[in-house]
Amino acid sequence: MSMNRIILLMVLLFVIEGAVMPWIIPAGFGHRIIPHFVFVMVIFSGLYSRRHLALILGVSFGMLQDIVYFGHLLGINAFIMGLMGYFTGVLLERRRSTIMMAISVIGFACLLYDSVIYFVYSVFRITNESYAWALIDHILPSLFLQLAFALACYVPVRKLFEGQNGVKPENDDE
């Protein structure tokens, strides 16, 4: 029940990212403020649920994003989202993180995610701007959007994932 709800929420966020957010972001900032709501949810699931759930959600929704918006490369989002969700889980799933902790972890995770994607793209020579410019141009502006989103949905999402944890604790060792 709760798992279905999580997946439904993630799919909804995925759709909103691609179809609604371009309209909400003011004209002229379309390429600067870029939503990564699904990624924020993956980090939340690593923080408040099990790390394996975060891994599975990260890999599957990352792959979905890679395929639906296929432009140059396939599979980076899947790899990075899965990896970062998993490691957030490894580091922090046993602690009951406070809101400050959660928001700062999400902030760092978003920075890291955007930077890793930038470096992968520059390794394959798909972009050739400098990292400093990319940081100012889109990584930092989108970080604020992600943090605002994380703050706005903190309470319901934490409840959702912690409820999920309580229902099936025996699946922990799969």
Next chain:
Amino acid sequence: MRNKRMFMLMIGFIVCIAVIGFSLSDRKELSWPEKFLKDSAAYVQQWFYKPAGYIAGFFEDISNLRTIYEENEQLRLTAAAYSREKINYNFVEKENKRLQEELDFTVAQKAMYNYNYLIAQVVSVSNEANNRTLTINLGSKNGIKPNMAVTTIDGLIGLVSSVTPFTAAVTPITELDEASPTFNLIAVTIMGREDESFGILSSYNKETSRLLMTKIAEKDKMAIQDTVITSGLGGVYPRGLVVGTLESKQLGDFGLTYTASVELAASFDHLTEVFVVQVPELEDAE
């Protein structure tokens, strides 16, 4: 435990590299799971994109109310100019047809510039900074093929990069890059001097948000503020699509040719309807 985790990480990394390698290879067509996922995602996304656009458009309209009077005046002027030119155009076109008949043009030659503009709705925009792929709701069932040009009313915005039965992915022109293996170069010219000017759009500089136009001949008389349009040379991309305005011209790297920077005419935010330009099929005789 630690070793197992390390091992899984390595396997994951290898799989990731393998998938990247697979996607970088020169694929003619997408595989069926990709097509299925893209089609179903686009099916859901189109319920969201259009209503969101209407709501956003409503607020934009309200803020535009003030400028509407001036815009109306301008439009009236353009309409007057249009009706004058239409008469002229009809004469020229008839003359042109008569000459084509006399010169025994083949059917293919006559149909060469009969472009078909298919109107398509944007369904979603990618949320990656370096991959701003748009999805449109026409696909191979509607006759869309890779490498077709996509424009808005303002000008060229991109090329179709891959198609599924019901959707197509459009790579925006801002991802144009000489070094990228997936992108072809677009030949352009200057409006009003179509047979004298020549250049090639080779890359987009994201830091200055200008297109770089290279291979301009030394004696080319293109001037700042000229309108850059596609020239259709090469036969892949249609001719006569507005790209932007020329902003500056400077000597190229080796001093033999000039390069110029072009400001794009189209904007990539809040796109609703785009036109896919269908070029008539040329026979493979050549």
